[in-house]
Amino acid sequence: HIYALEVGPAENIDTTELEQALQSYLYLRQKVALLATAGGLRVELPRDKAKALFYAIKTGQFRKLGLQEVRVIAEFRQEERPAGGPAVLDRLRATVSRLLGEGKPDGAFQALAASLHRQSRFYRQLESWSQQAQAKGDMSSLLLPILDELQPSDLK
Incomplete structure (x- = not known):
């Protein structure tokens, strides 16, 4: 399963620095894609990585980068992932x-x-x-x- 998380608030966040921090924290081989949303930044991750990030933000591990909020906004299987509209x-x-x-x-x-x-x-x-x-x-x-x-x- 893939989880879409919205993290934020988006203002005053250096997205490049955040992408690198998430990539190294979650041990990802490829770069994390952050998409701007109305409420923050959207990131899509496999279930285990999404859970790790969710708890890390909740416990304040990303506060120095400006992340204080996180919520799950969608969940889907890889094959039913909605196409970009x-x-x-x-x-x-x-x-x-x-x-x-x-x-x-x-x-x-x-x-x-x-x-x-x-x-x-x-x-x-x-x-x-x-x-x-x-x-x-x-x-x-x-x-x-x-x-x-x-x-x-x-x-x-």
Whole structure:
């Protein structure tokens, strides 16, 4: 089972720092994807990792990073995971734009990469995009046109 947790409050939280802290705390091989929600940040994790994070936040282990609240907002089996809808796409666009605006191009790229469905035509191009952007040193000119072309079906 996959659990979606909402953690927060979102203001004054450095999402890049939080993603790294969650990844190391939960011993995850891949980067944690945080999606902005109305009440905070949404993170989806397997049941055991979600439980560990839930109790860690409840006991104050992430307070120095600004996390004080946590709640379970959804639970689903991996195979019945809802496909990304227009709202998810809008949130992703907002998150990527915000990170670019904050001067965090790597965070913006990670947010996009973490949200793409493996079957998406964009997913297969990620590696070459990353190399192009690093060579040019300009992630914005790369990511913004991609965001315009994305469809809900491209997202997890």
